[in-house]
Amino acid sequence: MLKKVAFLGTGGTIAGTASSASDNVGYRAAQVGVAQLLDAIAPLRSALGGWEPVFEQVAQVDSKDMGWAQWSALAQRVQHQLSQPDVAAVVITHGTDTLEETAYFLSRVLPVDLQAKPVVLTCAMRPASSLVPDGPQNVLDAVAVAQSAQARGVLAVCAGTVHCARDVQKVHTYRLNAFDSGDAGPLGYVEEGVVRWLHACPTGANTGARMDWQRWAAVDWPRVEIVMNYVGASGASVRAMCAAPAIGAQPVQGIVVAGTGNGTIHQDLERGLLEAQAQGVRIVRATRCAQGVVVAGPATGGLAHSEGLSPVKARIALMLELMAEQQCANGQ
Numbered sequence: 001m002l003k004k005v006a007f008l009g010t011g012g013t014i015a016g017t018a019s020s021a022s023d024n025v026g027y028r029a030a031q032v033g034v035a036q037l038l039d040a041i042a043p044l045r046s047a048l049g050g051w052e053p054v055f056e057q058v059a060q061v062d063s064k065d066m067g068w069a070q071w072s073a074l075a076q077r078v079q080h081q082l083s084q085p086d087v088a089a090v091v092i093t094h095g096t097d098t099l100e101e102t103a104y105f106l107s108r109v110l111p112v113d114l115q116a117k118p119v120v121l122t123c124a125m126r127p128a129s130s131l132v133p134d135g136p137q138n139v140l141d142a143v144a145v146a147q148s149a150q151a152r153g154v155l156a157v158c159a160g161t162v163h164c165a166r167d168v169q170k171v172h173t174y175r176l177n178a179f180d181s182g183d184a185g186p187l188g189y190v191e192e193g194v195v196r197w198l199h200a201c202p203t204g205a206n207t208g209a210r211m212d213w214q215r216w217a218a219v220d221w222p223r224v225e226i227v228m229n230y231v232g233a234s235g236a237s238v239r240a241m242c243a244a245p246a247i248g249a250q251p252v253q254g255i256v257v258a259g260t261g262n263g264t265i266h267q268d269l270e271r272g273l274l275e276a277q278a279q280g281v282r283i284v285r286a287t288r289c290a291q292g293v294v295v296a297g298p299a300t301g302g303l304a305h306s307e308g309l310s311p312v313k314a315r316i317a318l319m320l321e322l323m324a325e326q327q328c329a330n331g332q
């Protein structure tokens, strides 16, 4: 059977254009359609070997504006493509700013059996109009990963490095090599079209994926906020957040706190969080440190902790947990 790779476009800098080829910051993201973008990468056809490309524009946004509607559409289209027997892999072009959140979200919502095939997110730090864009090489590297026999599950590829959805984090504002996997390290590198794997890709089973997206699409997205600890942080923001919402506004159901160091929290902010928890708001402790996990101990008790997830990913995990509970409560 002829194998296909589905390219799903969502926008981002990779699809961005500037008025000058030397401008790598003053551009508009999400301007070029995915088919046109990839058509312009001359070596792509030969890199695909005999695999046939399929193009789908699922969204066209600067990823800072990514939201529930785009995620919902994306999850459904990825699931659809992975369900096709002749589609061997999905490659998603995405903005770098929230790529780690989309990758983690997909790793959690796509059915485990479908994650036997790879879903590779890729991106660019320079717009398509740049004198020296990085998008084309990233796409070629993503294709090499998508075609690798060892690839499975949701992965991110940028600057020749393969990351796991759970660990990948954007760590630089400007450099082409903007992503890092912290203590876990990358899963591998792409060198001249060949993937040098350092670690096995996680299976759907150990990413925690456990739901049927079709059932989830009907459930409301719960409101979960993030607060940060810093010098002089107080409980005032938490109290304001948890005050009775205006008519029609969604109440806060959860708060992730990006603590300092090993998840430490100013005593006044902690008082606010414990009050919120007593009112039924779910609180999760994470750290604002870019590396390491909150190591449980007497000083980190009283609040659930994020199991090594960054604050933004802990927020997604908490949202999904709340949605699962809501579904159970609705008897679905």
Ligand code: SIN
Pocket: 011, 012, 013, 014, 029, 061, 062, 063, 064, 094, 095, 096, 097, 098, 123, 124, 125, 126
């Ligand atoms: C975006 O995230 O959509 C814009 C920034 C980027 O892709 O680098």
